[in-house]
Structures are given as structure tokens and as C-alpha cells.
Amino acid sequence: MTLPDIRDEIERIDSVVVARFAMDGRLLSENTGFSRLHSGMELRPWQLLTRPRFDELVRAEPDAQGRIHSGKLTLGDPEGGMRTLIGNIYTNGEEILMIAGYDIHELEQMADALLDLNNQLDAAHRELVQANRELGKREESVRRISLTDALTGAGNRRKFDDELPLEVDHARRHGYPLSLVMLDLDHFKEYNDTLGHEAGDRVLRDLGVLFREGLRQADLFYRMGGEEFVVLMPGLDQEEVAAAAERLRRLVEAQPLDKTITVTASFGVATLEGKESGENLLARADAAMYRAKRGGRNRVVEAGAGE
Numbered sequence: 143m144t145l146p147d148i149r150d151e152i153e154r155i156d157s158v159v160v161a162r163f164a165m166d167g168r169l170l171s172e173n174t175g176f177s178r179l180h181s182g183m184e185l186r187p188w189q190l191l192t193r194p195r196f197d198e199l200v201r202a203e204p205d206a207q208g209r210i211h212s213g214k215l216t217l218g219d220p221e222g223g224m225r226t227l228i229g230n231i232y233t234n235g236e237e238i239l240m241i242a243g244y245d246i247h248e249l250e251q252m253a254d255a256l257l258d259l260n261n262q263l264d265a266a267h268r269e270l271v272q273a274n275r276e277l278g279k280r281e282e283s284v285r286r287i288s289l290t291d292a293l294t295g296a297g298n299r300r301k302f303d304d305e306l307p308l309e310v311d312h313a314r315r316h317g318y319p320l321s322l323v324m325l326d327l328d329h330f331k332e333y334n335d336t337l338g339h340e341a342g343d344r345v346l347r348d349l350g351v352l353f354r355e356g357l358r359q360a361d362l363f364y365r366m367g368g369e370e371f372v373v374l375m376p377g378l379d380q381e382e383v384a385a386a387a388e389r390l391r392r393l394v395e396a397q398p399l400d401k402t403i404t405v406t407a408s409f410g411v412a413t414l415e416g417k418e419s420g421e422n423l424l425a426r427a428d429a430a431m432y433r434a435k436r437g438g439r440n441r442v443v444e445a446g447a448g449e
Contacts, residue, residue: 159227163188163238165200170237179217179225192218199231199238208232215242291365293343294350302364302372306420309362309374313414320376321383321413323390324427327369328406328439341400348399356393372424380413380444387411387442395440408434412445 159179162170167188180187188196193216202210211231218224229242289301297305313320327349334342346369353363353371362374373390375383387409394407410431414423426445434443 159229159240159242159244161187161240163196163240165233165236165238167196176240190217192216192224194231196238199233202233204233208234210238215240291350293346294365295354296350296371297362297364299364299366302366305362306374306424309376310414310420310423313376318377319379319413320374320423321378321380321411322423322427323373323375323383323387324410324424324431325371325373325387325390325407326431326435328408328435330369330405333403333405337403341403344400345403345405349394349405352393352397352399353390356390372427378413380411383411383413384442384444391440391442406440408439409442410434410445411442 158173159175160173161176162172164170167186169187172187176187180190191199193214194202194211199210204210209230210233213228215227215229215231216224217227225244227242227244229240232239232241289298289304290296291298309320327345330342330345333345346365349371350363350365353373357363357373358375360376362376364372364374366372375386378386391407391409394405399405408431410427410429410433412423412427412430430443430445434441437443
């Protein structure tokens, strides 16, 4: 059996390096593996040989097989890149033939180094993802704190101003009613003047707990400042919001706050009309609340249409 000629195949194998040089350094022939080593470089191919150097090979005495080097060869480039090959170099006195392949041990070391680097990059990526997640949580916590009244746990005025136009838009787009309740504690200044601001703060804190427990999950509760509060009630029309406000009024009246102080509140309610703005809805509920104050306090007053 005759084995196939593998010279053409060797010409195409990148991991095998074959090159023939004249004794003056001219490159006579090369395969793909060698040409890739000096592609794009402005140096003569023989200058790639750094150990042994080409001039050392020219002076070397060949053995019986014409071999002038056996073992490792180091090829380098001007940018500092190095390649370690293993093979043989031969001469017939007129040409130099190099046949070599990549050092498998070096490749394995490079593969191990790359694997270790990839593992480090994966670990760093996981740490970065976790750090970003923690940062996101902290930013959300800071944002939530910045929009929350620390004393009562209700949303603050800034949060109300952000959410009112959104709730108005949602109600219009999905075709459900939106009502607003405005309430103000009656004679609260007298409580503060008589019992002190610390006692007044306890009243407001207890009121926050009372409302959070007494409102629906869909309701949105805000402290507008001082003893003034707003509740947005999506899905309730004027009649329903008046009934809900009356229930809240009785809840406040029936439960002593700060365990000793009986407090009442005046309520104004309004339901969004037509193309009315959120600001106008608030103004109508506010006007109704002041009518409740003027009418004797501790009562619910409904805003009239078009007020």
C-alpha cells in the first residue's frame, strides 16, 4: 500500500510550521503556518528566529542526517510577541529547512491561564452584577425615603405631585372614576399649644397608622403638610367616595389618638370630571373641606360639579 503524499496537506495546516531559506536568509518557500507568524510585519522572515538565531544556524555543523538543530525554537516579533515551537532544522549546505510545531505544553499552559482568567472575569462579573443589584436596592430605598413622610409613613407632597397626573391619566385612559379626599384635623394647633409638639407628633403618627389600616389597598395616602392629608381613591365615584370619607371620619372620631386625645377631622371630597386637571380636582376638594370647617367641623362635604 502506498501512503498518500501529505505535502499539500502540510501546506494548509496552521499548527505545523514549514519554511525553506537560502543561506543568505531569503525565504524560498513557506506553508500557511509560517506565513501567519510574520503576516503584516515589516521584517524579513528569517528575523523571526530568535533562539537559535539564523546566523547561528548558518554556521552550525550538521549531523549525519543534515540536522543542525533539534528541540525548542523561539520565534519573536518586534512588538514582543513570542512563539515557542518544537521541531528540527536541516541544511544541505545550500538551503535551510525548518519543520516544527507548536509546543503543546506551552499551549496547555496558555489554555490554563485563559481558563483561569475567564473564571476570574466570571467572578468579577458576578460581583459587579451583585454590586449593581445592591446599588439599585439602595437607590430605590433612598428614592422611597425621599418620597415618604417620616412621621406618618404617608407619601409626601412631592410624591403626591408626581402621582396625581399619572392617576388622572390612568383613570381617563381606562374609563374608571377617580376621587380625591382632602382632610384636616380640627383644632390641631390647640393640641400642639396645650400638650406640646411631641404630643402632636404622636397624634399624627397614630393617625398615619389608623389610615393605613383603614384604607383599601388601591387607595393612595399622602401628608400634604402640617395636619393636612389627601387620599386618592381610584374606582370610586362621588357617592362612593362620600361614603368612604364618612367611614374614615367616624374612625378618627371613635378612636382616641395618642391613647388619650380625642381628635376629629373635616373632610372635602371631589370626583374627577370630564377633562378636568388633577390640580383643579384638588382645588375643588380643598374648597369643600374648608366649607366643612366653616360648617362646624367634623363632617364630610362634597364638592359641587364645576366648582
